Amino acid sequence: MTRIVRVAAAQQGPNLETDSREVIVTRLLDMMKQAKSKGADLVVYTETALTTFFPRFYAEDRAEMDLWFEREMPNDATRPLFDYAADNKIGFSLGFAELTPDGHHFNTQILVDKDGKTVGKYRKVHLPGHVELEPERRFQHLEKRYFEPGNLGFPVWRTMGGVMGMCICNDRRWPETYRVMGLQGVELVMLGYNTPSWNGLGGPDTPELRHHHSRLSMQAGAYQNATWVVGVAKAGEEAPGYHLMGGSCIINPDGQVVAEAQTEDDEVIVHDCDLDACAFLKNSTFNFDAHRRTEHYGLITERTGAVPPPE
Ligand code: CDV
Numbered sequence: 001m002t003r004i005v006r007v008a009a010a011q012q013g014p015n016l017e018t019d020s021r022e023v024i025v026t027r028l029l030d031m032m033k034q035a036k037s038k039g040a041d042l043v044v045y046t047e048t049a050l051t052t053f054f055p056r057f058y059a060e061d062r063a064e065m066d067l068w069f070e071r072e073m074p075n076d077a078t079r080p081l082f083d084y085a086a087d088n089k090i091g092f093s094l095g096f097a098e099l100t101p102d103g104h105h106f107n108t109q110i111l112v113d114k115d116g117k118t119v120g121k122y123r124k125v126h127l128p129g130h131v132e133l134e135p136e137r138r139f140q141h142l143e144k145r146y147f148e149p150g151n152l153g154f155p156v157w158r159t160m161g162g163v164m165g166m167c168i169c170n171d172r173r174w175p176e177t178y179r180v181m182g183l184q185g186v187e188l189v190m191l192g193y194n195t196p197s198w199n200g201l202g203g204p205d206t207p208e209l210r211h212h213h214s215r216l217s218m219q220a221g222a223y224q225n226a227t228w229v230v231g232v233a234k235a236g237e238e239a240p241g242y243h244l245m246g247g248s249c250i251i252n253p254d255g256q257v258v259a260e261a262q263t264e265d266d267e268v269i270v271h272d273c274d275l276d277a278c279a280f281l282k283n284s285t286f287n288f289d290a291h292r293r294t295e296h297y298g299l300i301t302e303r304t305g306a307v308p309p310p311e
Helices: 021-037 062-068 079-088 169-173 175-182 207-225 275-283 294-304
Strands: 004-011 042-044 091-099 105-112 118-123 156-159 162-168 188-193 228-233 235-239 242-245 249-251 257-260 267-274
Touching: 004 021, 004 228, 004 249, 021 042, 021 079, 021 267, 079 091, 079 105, 091 188, 105 162, 105 188, 118 156, 118 162, 162 169, 162 175, 169 188, 169 207, 175 207, 188 207, 207 228, 207 242, 207 249, 228 275, 249 267, 257 267, 267 275
Parallel strands: 004 042, 042 091, 162 188, 188 228
Antiparallel strands: 004 267, 091 105, 105 118, 156 162, 228 249, 235 242, 249 257
C-alpha cells in the first residue's frame, strides 16, 4: 500500500501594493478550486501570500507597517479559504505576516487540515536583509526590521497521512532547516518564497544563478533528508524594478524536480507525492541512527583548528 498525497503548489503572480486582501484571497480561492478539480489533497501557497512583499518598503516608524500584518487567522478576509477547505476536504498551507495579541511580529506559515482546522504553525527563523535603510541598494529588504526570528523551532506534524513540515523562503538555503525536520522523520516540507530576480546589492548574481541556488538548496535538502519538498514562489513584477523570480516546483526524496511552474502568473502545479517513497533512503543511505556519526564531527573541527582541542 502506498501513501499518496496529491499536492498542489499554488504559485502566485505579483501582489500589487494596492491589491486588497479580498482581491488576493479571491485569486487564492480560485487556485484552491483548481487544485480540488485536479483531485488535490493539499494546496501550498507562498510566503506573505496575502500582501505584496512589503519588506521592500522603509518606514521610520515600524508601526506604519502593521497594516500588512494579520491579527488573527482566520479573519474576515481569509475565512473563505478555511470554509472551502472544510466543505471540500482539502488541506492548505498559507504564508502571511503575523501580529500576535501581545505585539510580536513574525513571518508565519500555517498548515490547515481537510476539516479547515489549523494544525500547525511555523515562524520564519532565517530572516534575511537588514534593519536600517540602506539607500545604496536597488531595493530594500527590511525583514530584519519588521519581523522577529521565529520562536517555534522546526516542528513536524503527523497529519493528512504523513509527517509534515514547513519553512519559509530564506530558510530553504540552510541545511539545518531540513536536517532538524529530517531528524524528526519529515516526509513533506512545504515552503513559500519571495525571491527577487536580482540581488539588492548588485554583485555577480544573475537570475539564472539565483534559480540555480534556489533549486540546489531545495534538491539537496530533499535528498539528504529523504523527503518531498514543495517550493512555492511569488513571481513577476510587484513594482517597477522589483521582479520576483518564480520557479515553483515539487521535488522528490531523490532530489529530482518532478513538477515545475511554466509561467510568472498564478499557476497550479500538481503531483502525486508518494510518502512511502521516502522510506528507501531513510532506511539506507540516510539511516541517521546507523550512519550519522555526530560523535566524530568534533574531531573534524579540531583538525581544522576551528576550535581548541579539549583538555
Ligand atoms: N524572502 C526571502 O527570504 N528572500 C530571500 C532573498 C532576500 C535572498 C531568499 O532567500 O530568497
